[in-house]
Amino acid sequence: MNDKGVPESGGRDRAEVVAERALVGQATGMLMAVVPCSTDTARRLLAVSAQAAGASLVDAAHAALRLCTGDGPLYDPVADALADAIDRLLEADPPEDPVGCASSVQGLGEYVNHYLAARRRALAAPGDATARSFLDDAGYALCVLTGHPATHTALPAAERLSKAGRRATLAAPNFSAPQPRARMTAARGTPRR
Template identity: 45%
Template structure:
């Protein structure tokens, strides 16, 4: 049960898929020299502000930073979607993230979060949700700042 809850927390924090969250848990467990259950309990304790062994916390922090900083897709002929569509995807992801943090052991909510992460990554052509969210927010912000075309002869 602790592992499933920790997977939900990691999916919301990174954000990432359930598979990636399990990979992060395994990576932290191996690097810290502890079992997956102890790693999951450390993730849950860190989320709740509880005590976490320094060695585990350090490894966890590095693993999360690495997961958030995956390189984006190589440049190609990709063209960004409309800012309104991006705004809808980002808002859906954020809402799913909030629900996953509130109920990390709910498999349905984790599935919804995973689908939202996947959709945004595909739309943005990125390999990680963190990169996809940053790229989408940049496009949304630029769209907000673009001057509107004024009609001629006014």
């Protein structure tokens, strides 16, 4: 296995290696969109589940695709190990009060929408490396803006901050368009225009 978590060739033909790498890439993209998580976290989930089940990374990739699409056998030890790894990731406690760069939440909604668009693109084509890269970049931006260390906690935090910002904007009085007032004359107390 190389440094990216992809199996080395080990005497197999090139077409088989390319197909396995594509499968691992597709599973990585699917996990990134479904969990949500970064590329590194998705690859770590695949590696941890493969190791826990005593299977190969390719078996874990197959299990990830079956788990995300709902296809496959009722009992699959690799899919169970992957589901357990995802559960452990999602159950990790998020920071109590993160301090990020989101001092103004006005633009945060645009970042959330950008992430959701990248997520839809990755779900439509999980094998597309460019779609995974856009999703990874959008997730990283949410992490930086919200101060959360992981995408799966940054996304809900950004959504909450964005909604709170919209509610505050809607509830605030509109000072940009003041209503004209009639001036009173001091002597008569009648309006002067």
